[in-house]
């Protein structure tokens with residue numbers, strides 16, 4: 376979501392003449408768009424500002440703006456602690472950035488803007504066209520979360536659930552496709568909770584997918600991140616009816632132990648999660664899954680951990696993200712005693728080895744087979760390209776007749792755990 380936000384911040388700032396630059400010393404404004412999900416996020420921001428300060432010691436000081444969830448969580452405190460920062464802007468207030476920059480340039484008064492002003496944000500963004508033109512692009516449809524998992528900071532930094540107006544999203548999707556985008560990844564902290572009502576008509580994530588499926592020249596649709604409780608039947612049915620919806624779903628469960636799921640306040644158990652997986656498989660036998668796992672959650676025992684291992688093996692996740700629990704200030708889990716770190720590290724390694732093994736096995740299945748790839752860009756080396764399979768697996772391949780944005784069938788000639796390598800013969804090009 377920060378990638379989407381960063382692009383939109385750029386679209387806004389370009390109205391008053393700012394351009395992107397790779398030449399650091401020429402920059403007269405730095406925007407640090409921060410994420411609070413990763414460990415020690417706040418300290419990382421201060422370190423980054425420290426590096427900036429050092430770099431500009433003998434140069435003209437740039438305008439320094441901190442945006443994103445760290446800005447929201449730390450707010451005024453950031454300006455007090457680090458005077459090099461000029462503006463602190465929360466993720467639901469960045470649509471005001473133009474006025475803030477102009478005001479700062481005039482008055483030189485530091486600004487802290489961390490209101491939850493999400494409705495006005497998207498109304499403002501609607502009036503400014505989205506300049507994103509990458510082959511695969513994000514599109515935010517929903518923000519915030521009402522679920523309050525005990526470990527998660529999102530409900531506090533992004534605020535309550537908000538769904539953007541349906542037409543606003545469809546228009547932005549068409550704009551992206553017009554720019555050259557061929558894959559849209561619909562985004563939300565709780566993307567499948569998308570729910571917009573207009574004139575007594577209810578629009579859900581499945582309504583969006585079905586309409587996007589009809590947009591000419593759009594080739595692939597994905598969405599993330601989903602909560603198992605919001606996998607409705609109409610959404611599941613999209614995997615049967617919508618050819619452009621990729622058969623790959625990131626569906627976090629976090630733990631395979633019902634006891635830990637309860638302590639996390641996930642509001643679902645393992646049985647329910649597995650029933651959703653089964654429903655999806657019965658609708659589309661090719662569908663693959665990935666998940667998130669928090670290892671060493673407070674009070675996790677060896678028995679709980681073994682439940683997680685069993686679940687991973689049962690589902691056979693295509694790939695997954697796994698981290699050792701680390702507390703986020705202000706969340707209920709932050710008050711809990713941490714597990715033994717060495718034990719958690721051992722468990723994490725065990726989980727990651729199993730997941731890596733699955734990745735290797737899955738990639739091996741493609742060996743000497745043809746694989747449909749959406750070409751994202753040309754890479755270094757003669758006739759070398761980069762793209763992704765339906766399951767998001769990266770593919771590097773050689774071709775003397777293709778271009779970014781095309782769907783091609785690539786013959787896989789080698790693989791490793793991280794990806795696939797192959798060759799594309801032009802007679803295998805699918806109709807664009």
Ligand code: SF4
Pocket residue numbers: 520521522523524527528529530564565602
């Ligand atoms: S559902 Fe996701 S975003 Fe919401 S609180 Fe839980 S982990 Fe955080």
